[in-house]
Amino acid sequence: MNDATVGYFLIGIAILFVLGLVFALSSRQGRLQQARATPPPGVHLPSGSFLPVLLAVGAALLGAGFAFRPAGMIANLFLAIPGLLVVVGSIFAWVRAANREWREIERAGHDGPGGH
């Protein structure tokens, strides 16, 4: 088995692992939502956030890391690694912020239609 075959085999394993992880997480999320099957009533708009901009900057860094790579390397690691860290960190922070907002609405309610 050559290096390429091993690499594709590992990608296949990674695909199955990610799908299993998604299944486990969405099952857990589904159980948590059994108690709150519907969103809080009224209209809720998310608060302003810099995280989408940060995510875009991270994605641009990551893309630049693959575009401007030194010869013989898969990516420019000085660009790609910080970009990847910023992307993953932004996604985690965004999910946490959304969950926090949901909990605050459930706890305190909101201003009704048009409120946020």
Added chain:
Amino acid sequence: MTTAELQGAELPAPGRGRREAGMPTPLVGMLLFIASEVMFFGGLFAAYFNSRAAHAGAWHPPEGGELDLPLAAVLTAILVSSSFTMQFGVAAIRRGDQRGLRLWVGLTLILGVLFLLGQLYDYSRLGFGIGDGIFGTTFYTLTGFHGAHVFGGAVGMTVILSRALQGQFSAGNHVAVEAVSIYWHFVDVVWIALFTTIYILR
């Protein structure tokens, strides 16, 4: 209708009927997303045809490599079949048949994963890489991005299956199933175009 009649006409209560009228917002969002994806793949196809026209007469896999048409045909059959199974799942939940939904969505997910693993197996046997000439670059870019979209669809399908197993869908509440099915059909159509372009029109 006169102005006086209009003034006397009963206006609908604010907010009433907004959910019932027209297409559900998630479906509109999915259609807009697919419109952007059409532009994305349109650009990739344009790059493919432009490169092919610029290298007329030398448009073939690099030395030592060959496309595996029979395997690609099998993968095409798998993906096309998965569109049918997905639609059977949608039809099942429209009838309120949750067991049918779980069965067909599970089968669709298996077919999607089989397609992905088959594509990786194909890559491992091709004999050329993404850096081996303009053919290798365009081939891997097009099929790789399509594979990434199939993976995205498989993630969506996994979430649908997980929610279906918990009985979260019903005949009146299954917009997510419809949205994922539209995406899956789109991915299928793109593959048919890719297969025809890369493997048939050589």
